[in-house]
Amino acid sequence: MVMEGLGKSLRNVLGRLGKASVVDDELVKELCKDLQRALLEADVNVKLVLEVTNNVKERALNEPPEAGRSMKDHVTRIIYDELVRLVNNGEGLQLKPQTIMMVGLYGQGKTTTTGKLALYFSKKGLSVGLIGADVYRPAALDQLKQLGAKVGVDVYGEPGQSDAPGIVQRGMEHFKNKQIVIIDTSGRHALEDDLIEEIRKIAEVAKPQERILVLDSQVGQQAGPQAEAFHNAVGVTGVILTKMDGTSKGGGAISAIQKTNARIVFLGVGEHIRDLEAFDAKRFISRLLGMGDLSALVELASQEIDDQEAMEEVARHMMSGRFNLNDMYYQMTAMSKIGTLEKIMNLIPGVSSVSDQVDYEATQKRLGVFKVIMDSMTSAEKDDPSIIKSKRIDRIADGAGVTPHDVRELLKQYNQSSKMMKSVGKDRKMRKQFMKQMGGVDLDSLKELQGSE
Secondary structure, rough: OOOOOHHHHHHHHHHHHHHHHOOOOHHHHHHHHHHHHHHHHHOOOHHHHHHHHHHHHHHHOOOOOOOOOOHHHHHHHHHHHHHHHHHHHOOOOOOEEEEEEEOOOOOOHHHHHHHHHHHHHHOOOHOOOOOOOOOOOHHHHHHHHHHHHHHHOOOEOOOOOOHHHHHHHHHHOOOOOOOEEEEEEOOOOOOOHHHHHHHHHHHHHHOOOEEEEEEOOOOOOHHHHHHHHHHHHHOOOEEEEEEEOOOOOOHHHHHHHHHHHHHEEEEEEEOOOOOOOOOHHHHHHHOOOOOOHHHHHEEEEEOOOHHHHHHHHHHHHHHHHHOOOHHHHHHHHHHHHHHHHHHHOOOOOHHHHHHHHHHHHHHHHHHHHHHHHOOOOOHHHHHHHHOOHHHHHHHHHHHOOOOHHHHHHHHHHHHHHHHHHHHHHHHHHHHHHHHHHHHOOHHHHHHHHHHHH
């Protein structure tokens, strides 16, 4: 989940707005106080908090809503806009030949993130070379080589050598034909003069186009001073926030990007080598506010799921209301490939607001049981679940090693999902919005459905 504590607090602010019978000056002022409290509790710098909330108050009290937009929607949009502005500081890393220098303290996830970044560029078709210049942590080069082997990228290092700038210089020569060269530098448990001097010398040798600060999103108020020190040393151009899948407050990281005037370029959202997500301010804030991010879900699914035709078939059934157990089974299988249930659900609009009430571990286990039950069904039963009556339920339960109650629970879940899909299919506005958020994945395949209206 993304900045769980901050997200929950911000959703409470919007929840209060949604429940209000009227939006007046007094409510706007109270909402701004709640917004201040949420940001301060998340370790966002006081000056930034005042700037954001003053802008919200000024705009909400003086800026008229657009034609056809309610005052509630207008204020919600203003809060969204100001939070986007807070974290939006430029575009991500460009897909072009370049040298990237990674900096950061120990424990921030720098070496792991270097491997993730190598995978990102190699999947985009660029040749990548990694240079191991962390000469103080004994296992750093071995870790980098393991990551390089996992993602199919070459690693240059000189075991036992302590001249980091020299290693980088020779590594640059070694990888002169690579399009992307990423340098993993040394860290420390605290900022020290010799660390700063070393990364300055490496920057002089490598002349990197990008100098990326890797920052643990849980670091809190220390993030600002850390970022400022690295920025003064090498001129930080971008920030990668790690451990964004945890329950971090995360506001310190927001303060850090303001200190460096650098943009966030990626988020580390898990331990898997693929768990690196290109940062998009609008999508990020949408998820914080519980508005979801279906486009990110589709992007994630397209990376992990090979059978695009099957995906489109499921989407057709969802939009037309012809949703059966085969579709439900495919969804469950696809979800298990994409990631944990919690990770997926936080990308779906409206779900984040109730995510803290969900027992994800129990739900994940139940989905596993459901898949076993469906494996015990015939093709005809999965195509038309309405034929599954008492005798069939007993047979399916025996075959799956579960109770008839478990089978009925699955059918109950299916019926609820089917009703929801039918409501989406019948609602033209909702269907168009859904397909737009899906990134246009299945618009062509829906022409037949739309043509029948």
